[in-house]
Amino acid sequence: xxxxxxxxxxxxxxxxxxxxxxxxxxxxxxxxxxxxxxxxxxxxxxxxxxxxxxxxxxxxxxxxxxxxxxxxxxxxxxxxxxxxxxxxxxxxxxxxxxxxxxxxxxxxxxxxxxxxxxxxxxxxxxxxxxxxxxxxxxxxxxxxxxxxxxxxxxxxxxxxxxxxxxxxxxxxxxxxxxxxxxxxxxxxxxxxxxxxx
Amino acid sequence: xxxxxxxxxxxxxxxxxxxxxxxxxxxxxxxxxxxxxxxxxxxxxxxxxxxxxxxxxxxxxxxxxxxxxxxxxxxxxxxxxxxxxxxxxxxxxxxxxxxxxxxxxxxxxxxxxxxxxxxxxxxxxxxxxxxxxxxxxxxxxxxxxxxxxxxxxxxxxxxxxxxxxxxxxxxxxxxxxxxxxxxxxxxxxxxxxxxxx
Amino acid sequence: xxxxxxxxxxxxxxxxxxxxxxxxxxxxxxxxxxxxxxxxxxxxxxxxxxxxxxxxxxxxxxxxxxxxxxxxxxxxxxxxxxxxxxxxxxxxxxxxxxxxxxxxxxxxxxxxxxxxxxxxxxxxxxxxxxxxxxxxxxxxxxxxxxxxxxxxxxxxxxxxxxxxxxxxxxxxxxxxxxxxxxxxxxxxxxxxxxxxx
Amino acid sequence: xxxxxxxxxxxxxxxxxxxxxxxxxxxxxxxxxxxxxxxxxxxxxxxxxxxxxxxxxxxxxxxxxxxxxxxxxxxxxxxxxxxxxxxxxxxxxxxxxxxxxxxxxxxxxxxxxxxxxxxxxxxxxxxxxxxxxxxxxxxxxxxxxxxxxxxxxxxxxxxxxxxxxxxxxxxxxxxxxxxxxxxxxxxxxxxxxxxxx
DNA sequence: TATGAATGAGACTTCATTCAT
DNA sequence: CATGAATGAAGTCTCATTCAT
Numbered sequence: 001x002x003x004x005x006x007x008x009x010x011x012x013x014x015x016x017x018x019x020x021x022x023x024x025x026x027x028x029x030x031x032x033x034x035x036x037x038x039x040x041x042x043x044x045x046x047x048x049x050x051x052x053x054x055x056x057x058x059x060x061x062x063x064x065x066x067x068x069x070x071x072x073x074x075x076x077x078x079x080x081x082x083x084x085x086x087x088x089x090x091x092x093x094x095x096x097x098x099x100x101x102x103x104x105x106x107x108x109x110x111x112x113x114x115x116x117x118x119x120x121x122x123x124x125x126x127x128x129x130x131x132x133x134x135x136x137x138x139x140x141x142x143x144x145x146x147x148x149x150x151x152x153x154x155x156x157x158x159x160x161x162x163x164x165x166x167x168x169x170x171x172x173x174x175x176x177x178x179x180x181x182x183x184x185x186x187x188x189x190x191x192x193x194x195x196x197x
Numbered sequence: 198x199x200x201x202x203x204x205x206x207x208x209x210x211x212x213x214x215x216x217x218x219x220x221x222x223x224x225x226x227x228x229x230x231x232x233x234x235x236x237x238x239x240x241x242x243x244x245x246x247x248x249x250x251x252x253x254x255x256x257x258x259x260x261x262x263x264x265x266x267x268x269x270x271x272x273x274x275x276x277x278x279x280x281x282x283x284x285x286x287x288x289x290x291x292x293x294x295x296x297x298x299x300x301x302x303x304x305x306x307x308x309x310x311x312x313x314x315x316x317x318x319x320x321x322x323x324x325x326x327x328x329x330x331x332x333x334x335x336x337x338x339x340x341x342x343x344x345x346x347x348x349x350x351x352x353x354x355x356x357x358x359x360x361x362x363x364x365x366x367x368x369x370x371x372x373x374x375x376x377x378x379x380x381x382x383x384x385x386x387x388x389x390x391x392x393x394x
Numbered sequence: 395x396x397x398x399x400x401x402x403x404x405x406x407x408x409x410x411x412x413x414x415x416x417x418x419x420x421x422x423x424x425x426x427x428x429x430x431x432x433x434x435x436x437x438x439x440x441x442x443x444x445x446x447x448x449x450x451x452x453x454x455x456x457x458x459x460x461x462x463x464x465x466x467x468x469x470x471x472x473x474x475x476x477x478x479x480x481x482x483x484x485x486x487x488x489x490x491x492x493x494x495x496x497x498x499x500x501x502x503x504x505x506x507x508x509x510x511x512x513x514x515x516x517x518x519x520x521x522x523x524x525x526x527x528x529x530x531x532x533x534x535x536x537x538x539x540x541x542x543x544x545x546x547x548x549x550x551x552x553x554x555x556x557x558x559x560x561x562x563x564x565x566x567x568x569x570x571x572x573x574x575x576x577x578x579x580x581x582x583x584x585x586x587x588x589x590x591x
Numbered sequence: 592x593x594x595x596x597x598x599x600x601x602x603x604x605x606x607x608x609x610x611x612x613x614x615x616x617x618x619x620x621x622x623x624x625x626x627x628x629x630x631x632x633x634x635x636x637x638x639x640x641x642x643x644x645x646x647x648x649x650x651x652x653x654x655x656x657x658x659x660x661x662x663x664x665x666x667x668x669x670x671x672x673x674x675x676x677x678x679x680x681x682x683x684x685x686x687x688x689x690x691x692x693x694x695x696x697x698x699x700x701x702x703x704x705x706x707x708x709x710x711x712x713x714x715x716x717x718x719x720x721x722x723x724x725x726x727x728x729x730x731x732x733x734x735x736x737x738x739x740x741x742x743x744x745x746x747x748x749x750x751x752x753x754x755x756x757x758x759x760x761x762x763x764x765x766x767x768x769x770x771x772x773x774x775x776x777x778x779x780x781x782x783x784x785x786x787x788x
Numbered sequence: 789t790a791t792g793a794a795t796g797a798g799a800c801t802t803c804a805t806t807c808a809t
Numbered sequence: 810c811a812t813g814a815a816t817g818a819a820g821t822c823t824c825a826t827t828c829a830t
Contacts, residue, residue, distance in 0.1 A: 025310050026224070051825075107308060113219070113222050149363070154384075171326070186342070190392035227800085243800095400793080400794090416704070437824075441793080537777070543762045556740070558702070565720070577737065580785055584734070585778050588778065632813060643803095643805090
């Protein structure tokens with residue numbers, strides 16, 4: 001019973017943290033603002049996390065875990081890179097649609113020097129990229145010169161950057177559409193296939 | 198009679214700022230640390246910049262100006278996207294080689310919610326992307342479905358992200374090589390050409 | 395469960411602020427000195443006031459409110475200016491006797507360009523002066539040429555200045571006495587009655 | 592020749608100081624702003640004054656000297672308090688009209704704990720008040736109970752406060768007129784004559 | 789268990805003063 | 810003489826963290 005209450009409070013803390021980090025940046029999201037928005041006491045927060053850094057770090061790790069988990073779950077269902085990328089891009093677009101804060105959260109922190117992907121998650125992603133590369137080279141969807149780096153950049157970084165360039169409305173103020181999704185998939189596929197110079 | 202502003206001091210302030218922002222992030226790079234590293238008094242910084250934000254903002258703007266300037270200078274010399282992307286990627290690699298801090302600086306701040314590209318620079322970049330798109334569609338190097346967004350993402354964001362994934366040694370600990378450069382160009386070209394789904 | 399704001403601390407902050415502003419002036423009374431003297435942490439002050447200015451401003455407003463409140467309370471009890479001025483001068487002398495710092499505080503800030511009486515308090519005082527003027531002209535205690543300005547200057551400014559000239563011991567080092575009080579009342583009455591030139 | 596240049600520069604420094612202290616207060620009037628407005632270098636200022644405090648202190652002393660000088664010059668020409676007060680109030684009104692900054696300057700600093708009238712000037716003023724008191728008691732224009740304190744408060748402080756209440760437009764937005772001057776003189780005379788309680 | 793009052797280190801910024809030119 | 814670049818102490822304010830209740 002008490003557990004249920006706790007879980008809901010923890011969830012509110014997580015949501016409030018993500019929202020405020022997105023709105024005000026890591027430095028601007030104060031613990032007291034987070035606690036206030038979550039409807040808990042400041043001290044309560046420290047029952048779960050040792051520090052503000054640990055809190056945000058943990059949330060980022062969660063998000064990365066989800067992405068890796070998605071890829072891992074998709075892997076056995078797909079036999080081509082196209083299928084996999086389609087599913088993954090779909091996942092990112094769904095995230096952007098239903099939890100835009102979470103998408104911005106990833107985008108905000110993924111390049112921040114202070115936060116880095118944990119070794120565990122990094123290894124999972126590394127392994128996934130290796131598998132993708134292996135499949136892609138078999139199916140000739142990925143040019144032989146490319147490595148895990150390109151897989152990572154095109155399947156994770158590119159969709160995230162695309163979505164956030166759109167969020168920022170740098171070039172286009174339209175909301176994300178099915179066509180955009182297709183364009184992202186198409187560009188990824190073209191990219192990995194390589195150019196016939 | 199009147200003393201002249203010591204240009205070398207200003208330069209040292211700029212270098213120290215870039216270095217520390219890269220190492221510790223915007224929030225972590227304190228004015229006193231910057232002044233100390235630059236070998237000037239804290240107050241001296243404020244002769245040139247109204248605030249810490251203005252200082253970092255101005256430095257970022259400089260970097261963006263350089264990139265836009267490079268592209269603008271290259272444009273008249275090239276008739277194909279391949280040539281242009283080759284030159285641009287070359288520019289980014291040179292920057293990464295000779296001024297790695299500056300490259301990391303761009304990477305660190307380009308996605309930071311607190312800093313945004315000034316309207317002037319944004320318009321320049323927008324216009325450049327439009328021209329690139331126009332040329333590319335003429336030469337059939339760019340798929341007809343793509344827009345300025347994709348140009349920007351693949352010619353600016355992708356090279357920057359590639360270099361920084363390498364800096365972080367996420368997948369590969371080798372230093373940037375000529376081969377890497379070719380791989381970046383090749384991937385860009387393939388990406389913009391589009392996939393024949 | 396929830397801790398209660400320690401009223402005594404707030405009181406100490408107020409007292410320390412008044413004392414230090416009096417001793418060192420607004421600029422000279424640093425927040426850290428005030429906090430130290432009040433025996434609280436620097437940051438604690440900011441739980442109650444947004445800024446140093448807001449703190450001092452609020453204290454001044456309080457004092458002005460008290461004076462206006464005194465006058466308002468006295469008004470219905472008196473039918474002559476003499477009675478009113480006697481009570482008011484008495485109030486100022488009591489303040490000077492029991493809370494000399496507070497009296498000096500008013501004196502220090504009342505002419506400071508940075509601080510001004512709030513509109514609310516100004517209107518109260520204006521209205522009070524108008525009433526006094528009305529009564530005084532009925533009872534012929536105030537010369538017909540005088541206006542609210544003279545009322546204000548003689549009933550508020552003069553007693554405050556008298557007390558503070560004494561505090562400064564410019565001409566006399568005696569402590570304030572009953573005779574002084576009578577002299578102030580007498581001078582005010584004479585002043586407002588006007589001279590038969 | 593060189594002396595002339597210096598004198599004009601010094602004058603400009605003095606004027607700029609008074610103007611800026613009036614506009615921004617002592618703390619807000621920075622040395623560099625004063626130097627800029629005076630059209631001299633910051634360092635030049637320190638040839639004449641040891642510190643910012645010494646500068647402002649000296650200017651205040653000048654103003655007080657002028658007032659004392661005026662009174663001293665008037666004294667032999669007058670045989671009644673009325674004549675003296677008329678001349679003195681006239682002097683204050685002329686100052687307010689032609690050099691309002693200077694009048695505000697006196698007003699701003701006269702109550703400031705940091706600045707006090709120098710012993711020399713204080714003694715001059717004390718002596719003048721004594722003489723005035725003596726004359727007034729002879730001519731029966733000043734009530735026998737009053738002392739130098741009342742003389743000082745009514746002949747110096749009151750006119751200054753009157754003018755500044757008007758400057759602040761607390762009760763009246765009219766500019767100072769001949770009638771106002773008469774009212775001030777009349778009130779002073781009435782005040783010093785005392786009330787027949 | 790849960791609270792939030794209280795802390796204080798440390799951030800940014802200002803500006804009186806100095807001194808090499 | 811005159812300048813103004815350079816200094817750095819000191820000020821205000823913030824906020825992650827603690828701990829008595």
